[in-house]
Amino acid sequence: MPRFAANLSFLFTEVPFLDRFEAAAASGFRAVEFLFPYDYAPDDIAERLKRHDLTLALFNLPPGDWTAGERGFAARPDKFEELQQSLHTALPYALATGAKRVHLLAGLADRHDGAAALAFRRSLTVAAHFFAPHGIEVMIEPLNGRDVPGYFLDDFAMARDLIRELGIPNLKLQFDIYHCQILHGDVVMRLREMMPVIGHIQIASVPSRQEPDSEELNSAFLFAELDRLGYAGFVGAEYRPRGATTDGLGWFAPYRNIEA
Numbered sequence: 001m002p003r004f005a006a007n008l009s010f011l012f013t014e015v016p017f018l019d020r021f022e023a024a025a026a027s028g029f030r031a032v033e034f035l036f037p038y039d040y041a042p043d044d045i046a047e048r049l050k051r052h053d054l055t056l057a058l059f060n061l062p063p064g065d066w067t068a069g070e071r072g073f074a075a076r077p078d079k080f081e082e083l084q085q086s087l088h089t090a091l092p093y094a095l096a097t098g099a100k101r102v103h104l105l106a107g108l109a110d111r112h113d114g115a116a117a118l119a120f121r122r123s124l125t126v127a128a129h130f131f132a133p134h135g136i137e138v139m140i141e142p143l144n145g146r147d148v149p150g151y152f153l154d155d156f157a158m159a160r161d162l163i164r165e166l167g168i169p170n171l172k173l174q175f176d177i178y179h180c181q182i183l184h185g186d187v188v189m190r191l192r193e194m195m196p197v198i199g200h201i202q203i204a205s206v207p208s209r210q211e212p213d214s215e216e217l218n219s220a221f222l223f224a225e226l227d228r229l230g231y232a233g234f235v236g237a238e239y240r241p242r243g244a245t246t247d248g249l250g251w252f253a254p255y256r257n258i259e260a
């Protein structure tokens with residue numbers, strides 16, 4: 001059965017961030033993920049994980065000035081120094097928490113711009129080699145233009161091809177089912193075809209990005225398909241609850257307390 005990770009940037013926001021670890025564990029999650037940990041000390045996050053017997057599945061590398069609209073550096077030729085610094089900023093968090101996956105954000109750029117494409121390839125190579133000695137995988141995630149207009153990496157086939165071409169063992173695809181359905185549709189066939197390069201999966205309903213229990217996708221079928229495909233990684237629950245987080249966890253009942 002799938003191993004779900006509660007995304008603490010989206011779920012349990014009724015309580016302060018550091019208290020969300022306890023809330024996730026109390027609801028039966030054995031793993032968590034989140035966008036950015038950088039407002040807190042690595043040891044503080046590690047202590048919450050240990051206290052509540054949680055595994056940290058994934059977090060994002062620093063994105064730049066998020067409130068000003070920055071969404072990463074990887075495809076920005078003018079931001080390579082910031083990209084390098086972001087790796088050093090993130091590493092202590094990964095080491096303290098035991099996280100084995102980090103998501104490298106591409107940033108806002110035209111994917112048909114040759115300079116941006118070269119910068120992205122360079123950034124992926126540098127980041128993957130930086131984290132490899134620590135046993136950490138680097139994820140890249142295509143994002144749809146409705147949620148993130150102008151995002152460089154907006155195509156799953158492009159991400160797959162780049163991962164295959166670079167051939168770096170710890171460079172993987174973060175397959176967000178919500179983004180894939182909006183960008184391309186045909187989610188199951190893409191999962192089947194891309195499974196060899198997938199390192200992490202995320203889920204939400206489409207189009208509302210709420211609990212994965214309704215709307216366009218048959219989530220129970222998708223979760224069973226992941227078992228059929230032999231996927232052994234985490235599935236991040238990255239959605240915006242319709243109301244209180246705990247009121248919308250009916251979809252999660254069959255998967256509670258599965259060991260991470």
